[in-house]
Amino acid sequence: MTSKIKATPLTIVIKLGTSSIVSPEYPFLPHLELLSSIVETVVHLRSLGHRVVLCSSGAIGVGLRRMNLRGRGKALSQKQALAAIGQGRLIALWDNLFSQLDQPIAQILLTRMDISDRTRYLNAQNTFSELLQMGVVPIVNENDTVSVTEIKFGDNDTLSAISSAIVHADYLFLLTDVECLYTDNPRNNPDAKPVRVVRDIEKVKQQVSTATLGTSLGTGGMSTKLIAAELATAAGTTTVIMHSANVKDIFRVIEKGAGPSRDISETPYLEEGPLCTRFLRRETALKDRKWWIAHGLHSAGTIVIDEGAYRAIQRKESGGRLLPAGVVRVEGPFASHQAVRLIVRRRRRDHHHHHHRLENERNENTDGGVSRNSIDVDESVPPSPTRGSTSTSRFSIDDTSNKPSTLISPALKHLAGAGVGGEPSTPQLQPILSLSSSIASLDPLSKSIPSSPSPATILSMSNSSINERLDKISLNDTEQRDKKREEEEGQGWEEVEIGKGLAQYNSVEIDRIKGLKSAHIETVLGYSESEHVVDSITFL
Numbered sequence: 001m002t003s004k005i006k007a008t009p010l011t012i013v014i015k016l017g018t019s020s021i022v023s024p025e026y027p028f029l030p031h032l033e034l035l036s037s038i039v040e041t042v043v044h045l046r047s048l049g050h051r052v053v054l055c056s057s058g059a060i061g062v063g064l065r066r067m068n069l070r071g072r073g074k075a076l077s078q079k080q081a082l083a084a085i086g087q088g089r090l091i092a093l094w095d096n097l098f099s100q101l102d103q104p105i106a107q108i109l110l111t112r113m114d115i116s117d118r119t120r121y122l123n124a125q126n127t128f129s130e131l132l133q134m135g136v137v138p139i140v141n142e143n144d145t146v147s148v149t150e151i152k153f154g155d156n157d158t159l160s161a162i163s164s165a166i167v168h169a170d171y172l173f174l175l176t177d178v179e180c181l182y183t184d185n186p187r188n189n190p191d192a193k194p195v196r197v198v199r200d201i202e203k204v205k206q207q208v209s210t211a212t213l214g215t216s217l218g219t220g221g222m223s224t225k226l227i228a229a230e231l232a233t234a235a236g237t238t239t240v241i242m243h244s245a246n247v248k249d250i251f252r253v254i255e256k257g258a259g260p261s262r263d264i265s266e267t268p269y270l271e272e273g274p275l276c277t278r279f280l281r282r283e284t285a286l287k288d289r290k291w292w293i294a295h296g297l298h299s300a301g302t303i304v305i306d307e308g309a310y311r312a313i314q315r316k317e318s319g320g321r322l323l324p325a326g327v328v329r330v331e332g333p334f335a336s337h338q339a340v341r342l343i344v345r346r347r348r349r350d351h352h353h354h355h356h357r358l359e360n361e362r363n364e365n366t367d368g369g370v371s372r373n374s375i376d377v378d379e380s381v382p383p384s385p386t387r388g389s390t391s392t393s394r395f396s397i398d399d400t401s402n403k404p405s406t407l408i409s410p411a412l413k414h415l416a417g418a419g420v421g422g423e424p425s426t427p428q429l430q431p432i433l434s435l436s437s438s439i440a441s442l443d444p445l446s447k448s449i450p451s452s453p454s455p456a457t458i459l460s461m462s463n464s465s466i467n468e469r470l471d472k473i474s475l476n477d478t479e480q481r482d483k484k485r486e487e488e489e490g491q492g493w494e495e496v497e498i499g500k501g502l503a504q505y506n507s508v509e510i511d512r513i514k515g516l517k518s519a520h521i522e523t524v525l526g527y528s529e530s531e532h533v534v535d536s537i538t539f540l
């Protein structure tokens with residue numbers, strides 16, 4: 001299989017979807033042969049000195065089998081109950097298989113809330129690190145029992161990417177029931193070609209439609225895999241989509257390595273070897289804290305800045321901090337020290353010509369809907385729609401490549417949810433309501449945002465009325481912002497999301513001092529905590 005010589009130790013995350021763990025139809029039998037081969041691979045990787053984390057879905061599927069049910073029902077509570085039934089048995093199954101080869105495992109159940117809170121994030125990181133040092137294989141799943149919409153990752157592809165960032169993984173393997181990303185749906189289009197290497201996920205997302213619902217049990221699909229790849233590569237993790245039946249190819253992939261190079265001439269070997277799609281990690285990975293701000297932390301509001309401010313905050317001397325003078329608009333409510341999205345408002349750059357140029361480029365470079373600039377298409381391999389699997393996965397690729405490209409990072413769109421749209425099949429993260437971290441720390445909100453309840457009002461409301469109220473606020477905000485944006489776009493302006501940062505004042509305060517020099521902060525607010533309104537800025 002591979003040499004016995006110890007390799008440079010790598011940290012490897014392997015994600016297995018529900019379809020790889022149980023059969024998608026009643027009676028949801030576990031794929032024991034496949035699971036055993038995963039276990040052998042992981043133990044072999046460990047014997048070569050690598051650290052391995054497994055991200056395992058399947059709790060609901062195993063729960064269904066235990067209860068002898070035919071379907072999981074629609075209610076969230078039903079899914080949660082089934083996950084609670086199945087998770088124990090799922091981990092017992094893994095423990096059983098791993099213990100045959102004397103490999104200890106650990107169970108890690110996470111929710112998005114654990115990632116949004118810096119202390120909990122660091123605690124999770126410490127636990128992972130300790131386990132890996134002890135030679136244990138952590139097995140991660142979403143903590144479905146407590147994971148309601150507001151705090152859900154939604155799919156384990158995203159969870160595995162976040163786990164990869166937490167452990168600073170070198171590789172993330174997304175094992176699924178197709179071999180790789182294709183230029184089109186190989187089931188419907190015999191000319192569909194495998195995509196071997198992806199250097200620019202953003203381009204691929206614009207050019208390949210990946211609207212897939214995943215299997216009947218899983219929630220992921222090709223689109224969530226691209227989002228996961230975007231998150232993981234930003235954290236410095238090379239991400240690989242591979243058929244779970246080909247799990248032993250992992251050795252060949254890591255033997256070849258996959259540097260961050262964007263230049264195909266530097267990595268020609270990547271186009272050969274096992275059939276899979278490799279997303280090359282970003283040349284400059286975001287540092288842990290910056291990645292966490294950009295992707296782990298939920299943003300509570302938005303600050304729109306002008307182009308001058310955008311130029312200023314890009315300079316090193318700014319220290320990644322924003323002065324109030326450059327603020328054009330504030331969308332809240334948010335408290336000081338909460339994360340905010342940063343958007344630059346700028347004149348449209350010859351939009352018409354730009355659009356046409358993009359169209360032309362797309363037509364010139366496209367074969368089966370995918371540009372050759374951003375990906376490498378394998379002409380030699382015939383399309384082979386899934387093998388060895390009874391899965392109902394719809395690998396997709398209905399063509400939506402002509403849709404206008406979004407100005408907002410799809411990864412953030414997926415994670416931030418409210419107010420920035422999202423793919424219909426992807427669960428959205430709603431505004432997180434943590435009474436301890438968000439509401440209790442809200443500074444008094446002035447009457448200048450009439451729709452915003454005061455903290456006292458919020459605290460006296462029931463949880464459901466708080467949620468309703470916040471939903472309304474964010475809906476109003478979203479509607480207003482969309483309307484304003486439409487008006488402005490018509491007048492030759494556009495707004496582009498550029499990053500995130502930590503607010504130094506609350507939304508009402510920043511609204512009052514926007515456009516002013518820092519020296520005036522004290523005069524207007526009666527005090528001045530900082531001359532900056534946003535700190536720790538992280539660009540997308």
Ligand SMILES: N[C@@H](CCC(=O)OP(=O)(O)O)C(=O)O
Binds near residue numbers: 017056059060142
């Ligand atoms: N956490 C849930 C499944 C989440 C999910 O569906 O993930 P996936 O099968 O990877 O799309 C479970 O263990 O059943």
